[in-house]
Amino acid sequence: xxAIILQILNGLDKGSAYALIALGxxxxxxxxxxxxxxxxxxxxxxxxxxxxxxxxxxxxFETIDPTRKDFLxxxxxxxxxxxxxxxxxxxxxxxxxxxxPIAVIAAIPVMALVGLAMERGLVRHFYKRSHADQILVxxxxxxVIQEIIKYFFGANPIPVPAPEIFRGxxxxxxxxxxxxxxxxxxxxxxxxxxxxxxVIGGVFAFLQFTTFGMVVRAGMADRETVTILGIDIDxxxxxxxxxxxxxxxxxxxxxxxxxxxxxxxxxxxxxLSFVVVVVGGMGSLPGAVxxxxxxxxxxxxxxxxxxIDLVPGINQVIIYLVAIVILLIRPRGLMGRKGVMED
Amino acid sequence: MFKGLDRNDxxxxxxxxxxxxxxxxxxxxxxxxSAWAQFNAGxxxxxxxxxxxxxxxxxxxxxxxxxxxxxxxxxAFLGVGSxxxxxxxxxxxxxxxxxVLAAMxxxxxxxxxxxxxxxxxTGIYFSILTLAFAQMSYNLAYSVLTPITNGETGLQxxxxxxxxxxxxxxxxxxxxxxxxxxxxxxxxxxxxxxxxGRVFQFSVGYYFAAMLFLAAFYLAxxxxxxxxxxxxxxxxxxxxxxxxTGINPRxxxxxAFVISGVYxxxxxxxxxxxxxxxxxxxxxxxxxxxxxxxxxxxxVGTLLGPVLGAGFIKYFENILSKINDQILHQWFAFLxxxxxxxxxxxxxxxxxxxxxxxxxxxxxxxVIFLPGGLVEGFQRIGRLLxxxxxxxxxxxxxxxxxxx
Amino acid sequence: MAILxxxxxxxxxxxxxxxxDVNLSVEEGHVHAIIGPNGAGKSTLLNCLVGKLVPDEGTVxxxxxxxxGRKPWEINQMxxxxxxxxxxxxxxxxxxxxxxxxxxxxxxxxFRLEAWKTLAEEDDIRGKAMQVLADLKMEDKADAxxxxxxxxDKRRLELAMCLSQEPxxxxxxxxxxxxxxxxxxxTIELLKEIQxxxxxxxxxxxxxxxxxxxxxxxxxxxxxxxxxxxxxPERIRGNPKVQEAYLGGHG
Numbered sequence: 001x002x003a004i005i006l007q008i009l010n011g012l013d014k015g016s017a018y019a020l021i022a023l024g025x026x027x028x029x030x031x032x033x034x035x036x037x038x039x040x041x042x043x044x045x046x047x048x049x050x051x052x053x054x055x056x057x058x059x060x061f062e063t064i065d066p067t068r069k070d071f072l073x074x075x076x077x078x079x080x081x082x083x084x085x086x087x088x089x090x091x092x093x094x095x096x097x098x099x100x101p102i103a104v105i106a107a108i109p110v111m112a113l114v115g116l117a118m119e120r121g122l123v124r125h126f127y128k129r130s131h132a133d134q135i136l137v138x139x140x141x142x143x144v145i146q147e148i149i150k151y152f153f154g155a156n157p158i159p160v161p162a163p164e165i166f167r168g169x170x171x172x173x174x175x176x177x178x179x180x181x182x183x184x185x186x187x188x189x190x191x192x193x194x195x196x197x198x199v200i201g202g203v204f205a206f207l208q209f210t211t212f213g214m215v216v217r218a219g220m221a222d223r224e225t226v227t228i229l230g231i232d233i234d235x236x237x238x239x240x241x242x243x244x245x246x247x248x249x250x251x252x253x254x255x256x257x258x259x260x261x262x263x264x265x266x267x268x269x270x271x272l273s274f275v276v277v278v279v280g281g282m283g284s285l286p287g288a289v290x291x292x293x294x295x296x297x298x299x300x301x302x303x304x305x306x307x308i309d310l311v312p313g314i315n316q317v318i319i320y321l322v323a324i325v326i327l328l329i330r331p332r333g334l335m336g337r338k339g340v341m342e343d
Numbered sequence: 344m345f346k347g348l349d350r351n352d353x354x355x356x357x358x359x360x361x362x363x364x365x366x367x368x369x370x371x372x373x374x375x376x377s378a379w380a381q382f383n384a385g386x387x388x389x390x391x392x393x394x395x396x397x398x399x400x401x402x403x404x405x406x407x408x409x410x411x412x413x414x415x416x417x418x419a420f421l422g423v424g425s426x427x428x429x430x431x432x433x434x435x436x437x438x439x440x441x442x443v444l445a446a447m448x449x450x451x452x453x454x455x456x457x458x459x460x461x462x463x464x465t466g467i468y469f470s471i472l473t474l475a476f477a478q479m480s481y482n483l484a485y486s487v488l489t490p491i492t493n494g495e496t497g498l499q500x501x502x503x504x505x506x507x508x509x510x511x512x513x514x515x516x517x518x519x520x521x522x523x524x525x526x527x528x529x530x531x532x533x534x535x536x537x538x539x540g541r542v543f544q545f546s547v548g549y550y551f552a553a554m555l556f557l558a559a560f561y562l563a564x565x566x567x568x569x570x571x572x573x574x575x576x577x578x579x580x581x582x583x584x585x586x587x588t589g590i591n592p593r594x595x596x597x598x599a600f601v602i603s604g605v606y607x608x609x610x611x612x613x614x615x616x617x618x619x620x621x622x623x624x625x626x627x628x629x630x631x632x633x634x635x636x637x638x639x640x641x642x643v644g645t646l647l648g649p650v651l652g653a654g655f656i657k658y659f660e661n662i663l664s665k666i667n668d669q670i671l672h673q674w675f676a677f678l679x680x681x682x683x684x685x686x687x688x689x690x691x692x693x694x695x696x697x698x699x700x701x702x703x704x705x706x707x708x709x710v711i712f713l714p715g716g717l718v719e720g721f722q723r724i725g726r727l728l729x730x731x732x733x734x735x736x737x738x739x740x741x742x743x744x745x746x747x
Numbered sequence: 748m749a750i751l752x753x754x755x756x757x758x759x760x761x762x763x764x765x766x767x768d769v770n771l772s773v774e775e776g777h778v779h780a781i782i783g784p785n786g787a788g789k790s791t792l793l794n795c796l797v798g799k800l801v802p803d804e805g806t807v808x809x810x811x812x813x814x815x816g817r818k819p820w821e822i823n824q825m826x827x828x829x830x831x832x833x834x835x836x837x838x839x840x841x842x843x844x845x846x847x848x849x850x851x852x853x854x855x856x857x858f859r860l861e862a863w864k865t866l867a868e869e870d871d872i873r874g875k876a877m878q879v880l881a882d883l884k885m886e887d888k889a890d891a892x893x894x895x896x897x898x899x900d901k902r903r904l905e906l907a908m909c910l911s912q913e914p915x916x917x918x919x920x921x922x923x924x925x926x927x928x929x930x931x932x933x934t935i936e937l938l939k940e941i942q943x944x945x946x947x948x949x950x951x952x953x954x955x956x957x958x959x960x961x962x963x964x965x966x967x968x969x970x971x972x973x974x975x976x977x978x979x980p981e982r983i984r985g986n987p988k989v990q991e992a993y994l995g996g997h998g
Contacts, residue, residue, distance in 0.1 A: 035467055125711070131467055132413045136639055137710040139632065143703030151692045151700065271478060271628060278471045313487030320475035320482075327464055327472055347865035568865035570851050570872075573840075577848050580839040587797060587835070588908065589823035589852040598860055 015296020016196030020251035022288035024244035037138040040270025046252025047261035053103035115245025157260035281336020374540035387546035394556035400649030402606020408644035411579035416477025422626030424611025436508035450608020458600035484623035497622035642718030663698040756805030780963035826915035834901035838894035846876035
């Protein structure tokens with residue numbers, strides 16, 4: 001029992017990442033009708049915003065401390081980061097320690113710009129082309145983004161630590177009445193889950209309760225009528241693209257401490273996120289979220305030793321297997337509308 | 344043999360055959376000791392990849408180019424073909440014939456099963472299904488199927504393999520790891536000739552692969568011009584009209600899927616025949632993406648396009664990835680120092696390890712501006728030249744799509 | 748003898764009763780028109796005939812065999828071809844190729860793996876397709892890309908595809924919608940001539956009364972998903988029920 005709960009918890013953070021990426025994919029698909037194969041790259045870009053912010057915060061200069069000597073007897077060179085120099089050691093250390101949450105704030109304008117540039121510069125010209133063309137051009141863009149990141153940051157994963165106070169784990173099992181050390185769960189994963197819930201809730205509230213969201217939802221349902229009403233839906237749709245980019249980006253920032261960013265993580269998550277979107281139902285926002293968590297948890301449960309002993313390799317294929325079965329018995333996914341993308 | 348093909352098709356076939364057979368000569372234009380020698384493509388290893396990936400792309404194009412079904416999992420069939428071929432080398436004989444046949448058969452069966460299921464859906468759902476199947480195969484090859492695939496190390500042949508046929512006929516080498524052969528002709532046998540400072544290499548492996556490539560190309564040519572090919576094009580442009588015209592599209596798309604799977608299997612088998620090693624990374628979805636790139640880059644739906652695309656990508660993968668900053672500095676040495684450094688900085692992200700960036704950019708440009716790929720590009724240039732040369736003459740017909 | 752018998756057919760879409768107890772029989776060799784206001788269920792009925800929709804109740808019998816539950820291609824192979832309201836053609840293929848697909852479908856059935864012989868060797872099929880195109884005065888456009896055709900020509904192309912299959916029953920969904928008067932008259936002449944020459948049974952859905960009364964030997968009037976009245980044209984014209992439901996001032 002405790003093992004299952006542990007696996008469910010472990011699935012939550014992965015599921016959160018799937019859900020956030022899938023949410024953005026669905027927003028873009030639902031509003032713009034575009035299949036965005038570069039969405040994983042946006043997630044990856046977010047993770048590298050975290051890397052960059054940390055690098056900026058830890059930029060330092062060298063001074064010579066004549067009072068101390070290094071082991072060769074020369075005057076000791078001391079590295080001081082600029083933030084420590086400017087804000088004092090305590091505040092400076094605090095800023096560096098909290099680089100990931102700070103990166104979230106930095107990522108919002110960055111990702112918004114990236115999203116707008118993508119939509120205005122490229123995706124916009126593909127609204128009327130076939131889905132295959134959309135897949136192909138965004139696939140090309142994903143390769144380009146990924147290679148640019150690889151050029152600047154190299155091919156190896158770059159660790160980004162979470163703030164000090166979230167670095168440990170806590171004994172979750174004791175809360176539920178299990179013996180000590182039965183369910184140990186890292187704090188940061190809990191933070192990630194809460195963060196994902198917050199973002200998802202925010203997106204839904206935005207679409208549900210604002211006039212802007214209402215127009216966009218109407219546009220998703222019936223684009224032409226909305227256009228006839230004289231509403232400039234295109235402008236709103238580019239904002240939605242930027243929003244989807246922000247969601248993917250901050251999802252990537254926060255995920256950096258869990259999975260050290262590397263240049264191909266975008267593609268890895270994209271494939272799975274597409275499976276998630278299809279399972280949830282193309283164009284359904286609640287479906288994307290539900291399927292994201294469901295598949296994250298399923299994947300986690302399938303990696304239990306008892307199950308692997310029973311069905312070897314199940315952990316490797318479970319997501320794809322579920323996707324195939326769902327596509328065959330319920331082609332529009334868990335919560336999708338009929339006839340979407342069936343051309 | 345040319346019955347039912349028009350003059351353009353026959354000419355195309357002959358040109359392709361001639362170029363393929365003379366490739367060791369044509370692709371070696373630079374003297375071996377010149378600075379340009381690194382741009383030569385006329386060595387067996389690279390030429391083999393041209394024709395093998397050419398086969399892969401031709402097959403993929405039969406599915407995607409004709410029916411419009413975009414598979415993102417075709418590398419699975421290539422990988423399965425490689426595994427099947429290496430197993431034939433291990434169990435039966437180092438002769439490539441059973442290996443290639445088995446590769447095609449197993450890949451055909453595999454694609455029949457996957458196509459049967461995936462073709463129940465269309466559009467992006469089909470793409471995701473094929474992707475899911477390929478990723479599943481890839482993950483399994485790395486994990487539970489290790490006894491068959493030898494996991495990360497990859498499947499290799501060894502001295503102690505049974506090779507029952509070779510032993511029965513007493514042709515089994517016992518002192519070293521043997522090499523695949525075609526009835527005694529070893530795949531890595533190469534005859535080198537030197538003319539005018541150029542080294543021309545004629546290898547058995549290349550010509551074996553080239554003959555199969557020509558057969559594959561010829562079959563594709565006939566298929567494109569056949570009633571079957573017409574039906575596949577009907578599927579692409581209006582599947583529901585086809586249904587109301589009395590055609591069941593499923594068996595047509597399934598047949599196209601299996602044919603392209605067999606082509607992929609043949610390519611995989613040939614890869615193993617040239618270098619008897621099979622690894623799971625051949626099945627990864629990036630490998631599936633590569634054949635998509637080849638086909639689009641060259642010209643989807645055309646006969647020659649996929650071949651050009653495969654050759655283009657494999658050539659530049661080889662050449663661009665060899666260029667480093669040192670070579671760039673040599674090239675730009677004629678510029679003033681500051682300019683030289685600037686140009687090197689500008690170009691270096693696109694070469695060496697960064698060659699995928701070039702590929703990505705190029706691919707995007709093609710999708711955006713040249714949906715017909717290289718073939719369309721050449722046609723446009725040809726038309727432009729014809730207009731420049733023959734001003735006042737009859738304009739060139741617009742209607743040569745699919746002819747190339 | 749009735750070649751098509753529709754008995755008690757009903758179809759529901761959620762809360763909407765699209766068809767209710769529809770009875771209709773079409774005599775072999777006749778031109779039978781179905782008229783009625785928009786939303787009367789005419790196209791739904793046609794969709795039930797070609798396998799696009801399956802009725803919830805009732806029977807549809809063509810030439811003694813039920814059509815219910817059959818796939819569209821099976822129904823076509825039984826001898827029913829349909830011209831759609833918006834032209835359904837293969838827009839990336841040439842006009843000749845469009846018609847050749849139809850001819851091949853009639854000769855080879857629902858599937859044939861013929862990948863070795865080329866189209867250039869299919870002289871019979873090509874000749875047949877050219878013949879039909881000549882009948883419809885389209886032979887000069889045989890090598891044109893069908894996407895480039897005018898709207899009227901696209902309709903004629905679709906008609907050519909259907910006629911090349913020598914169907915026993917031809918279903919026409921508003922064959923003159925959106926056409927100019929001259930084109931409409933040409934189409935009427937064409938359909939008349941075909942009918943006289945080949946004796947094909949036709950079911951026509953049409954809003955244009957000029958077309959209906961020029962062609963039809965029997966007329967069924969539908970309204971609100973059911974059959975209002977069925978009769979010969981002369982009596983339909985004077986029927987007060989029809990005038991009330993549909994014709995209004997036109998009669």
